[in-house]
Amino acid sequence: MKYKRVLVTGGAGFIGSHIVDKLVLDNYQVHVIDDYSGGSTRNTNKKAHYYTCDLRNEKKADKIISLIKPELVFHLAANAAENKAQFSPIDITSRNYSTFINTLVPSVRNGMKRIVVTSSIAVYGKLQTPFKENDKPEPEDLYGISKLMMEESLKVLSEVHGFEYVVTRPHNCYGPRQNMTDPYRNVVTIFMNSLMKNKPYYIYGDGKQRRCFSYIDDVVDALYKCGFANVHGKIFNIGADKDYSLNELSDAIQNVTSITIPPIHIADRPQEVKIAISDHKQSKKYLGYKDKTSLKDGLLKTWKYAKKLGPQNEIFTKIELDNSKLPANWRNGFANKK
Numbered sequence: 001m002k003y004k005r006v007l008v009t010g011g012a013g014f015i016g017s018h019i020v021d022k023l024v025l026d027n028y029q030v031h032v033i034d035d036y037s038g039g040s041t042r043n044t045n046k047k048a049h050y051y052t053c054d055l056r057n058e059k060k061a062d063k064i065i066s067l068i069k070p071e072l073v074f075h076l077a078a079n080a081a082e083n084k085a086q087f088s089p090i091d092i093t094s095r096n097y098s099t100f101i102n103t104l105v106p107s108v109r110n111g112m113k114r115i116v117v118t119s120s121i122a123v124y125g126k127l128q129t130p131f132k133e134n135d136k137p138e139p140e141d142l143y144g145i146s147k148l149m150m151e152e153s154l155k156v157l158s159e160v161h162g163f164e165y166v167v168t169r170p171h172n173c174y175g176p177r178q179n180m181t182d183p184y185r186n187v188v189t190i191f192m193n194s195l196m197k198n199k200p201y202y203i204y205g206d207g208k209q210r211r212c213f214s215y216i217d218d219v220v221d222a223l224y225k226c227g228f229a230n231v232h233g234k235i236f237n238i239g240a241d242k243d244y245s246l247n248e249l250s251d252a253i254q255n256v257t258s259i260t261i262p263p264i265h266i267a268d269r270p271q272e273v274k275i276a277i278s279d280h281k282q283s284k285k286y287l288g289y290k291d292k293t294s295l296k297d298g299l300l301k302t303w304k305y306a307k308k309l310g311p312q313n314e315i316f317t318k319i320e321l322d323n324s325k326l327p328a329n330w331r332n333g334f335a336n337k338k
C-alpha cells in the first residue's frame with residue numbers, strides 16, 4: 001500500500017463519495033472534510049472519518065488537516081455551478097479556490113505526497129473541439145477561471161515544495177447520488193426531478209448545446225487511478241466520448257422514464273459554452289479509462305436512484321449580482337408563477 005491516510009475534501013458530495021467508497025474497499029484510512037453545502041449525510045460511509053468544516057475557514061481547515069496528516073489528498077470540495085458563477089462570483093470563486101489553497105498548504109506542511117484535483121473542461125471555454133489537454137486554456141466564465149487558477153498554482157507550488165499532483169478535467173458527470181436539490185446544475189437529475197413532479201423542465205436557448213454525458217462509475221474509476229498511477233504532473237480529460245444535444249438528452253430521459261412532458265425553452269444562459277466535447281486519449285492511455293456505460297443504461301440507473309429518493313424541493317442560494325440576464329428559472333418561485 002503506497003499511502004495510509006487519505007483525505008477526500010467534498011467527500012460527502014456526488015463524485016467524492018464514490019471515491020471514498022473505493023478507498024474504504026481498498027482498506028485505506030479515509031478522512032473526509034465537507035460542509036454539506038452540496039453534499040449529504042446520505043452519501044457517507046460508516047468506515048470513513050468525517051469532519052464538518054467550511055474549508056474557506058483557514059484556521060479550522062489547518063487544525064483538522066494537521067490532525068489527519070494526509071499522505072494523499074483527493075480535492076473535490078467546490079461549487080461546480082458553472083453558469084451561476086457569473087451571478088455569485090464571491091461564493092463560487094471562494095468555494096473553488098480558497099477551499100483548494102486552504103487544503104493544500106496544511107497538507108504540504110504535514111507531509112502530503114500527492115494531491116489529485118478536480119478541475120473541469122470549463123478551462124477550455126469556446127476553443128475548437130475536441131478539447132485536448134495541451135490546448136492553451138481560455139475559460140469563458142468564473143468557474144473555469146477559478147479552476148485554472150488552481151491548476152496554475154499547483155505547478156508553481158509543486159516545483160518549490162516537491163509534492164506530486166495530478167489534474168483531472170472531468171465533464172458532465174451524472175448518476176446515483178447527484179444532488180437533486182440544486183436548481184443551478186446537474187441537468188440529468190433536474191430533468192428527472194421535474195418529471196417526478198409531473199412538471200415541465202426548462203431548456204436554455206434552442207437546446208442544441210452539445211455535451212458528453214459521463215456515467216459516474218466510469219469517471220470515478222479513472223479519477224481514482226490518478227491517486228496511484230505513475231502520472232505526476234499530468235492533466236487528464238475524463239468523460240464520455242459520444243456527444244448529445246440537450247434536446248436529445250431530454251428525449252432519452254423521457255424514453256427511460258416513460259413520462260412525456262414537453263420542455264419549456266427559455267433564454268440562453270450568459271457565457272454558456274455551446275459545444276463542450278473533449279478528447280480522452282490521455283486518460284485511456286495512462287489510466288485505462290473506459291467509456292463503458294451507454295447513455296441509456298446510465299440514465300436507467302440514475303432514474304432508479306431518483307425514484308427511490310423521490311421528488312426533491314429545490315434549494316435556491318444567494319444571488320450576489322442580479323440583473324435581467326439572470327436565468328428566469330433561478331428566481332425562487334418562478335415555476336409557481338407559470
Ligand SMILES: NC(=O)c1ccc[n+]([C@@H]2O[C@H](COP(=O)([O-])OP(=O)(O)OC[C@H]3O[C@@H](n4cnc5c(N)ncnc54)[C@H](O)[C@@H]3O)[C@@H](O)[C@H]2O)c1
Nearest residue numbers: 010013014015035036037038039055077078080118172173
Ligand atoms: N459533476 C461534474 O460533472 C463535474 C465536472 C467537472 C468537474 N467537477 C468537479 O468535481 C468536484 C465534485 O463535483 P460534484 O459534482 O461531486 O459536486 P458536489 O456538489 O456533489 O460535491 C462537492 C462537495 O464539496 C462540498 N463543499 C462545497 N464547498 C465546500 C466548502 N467550502 N468546504 C467544504 N466542503 C465544501 C459540498 O458540500 C459537496 O459535498 C468539484 O470540484 C467539481 O467542480 C464536477
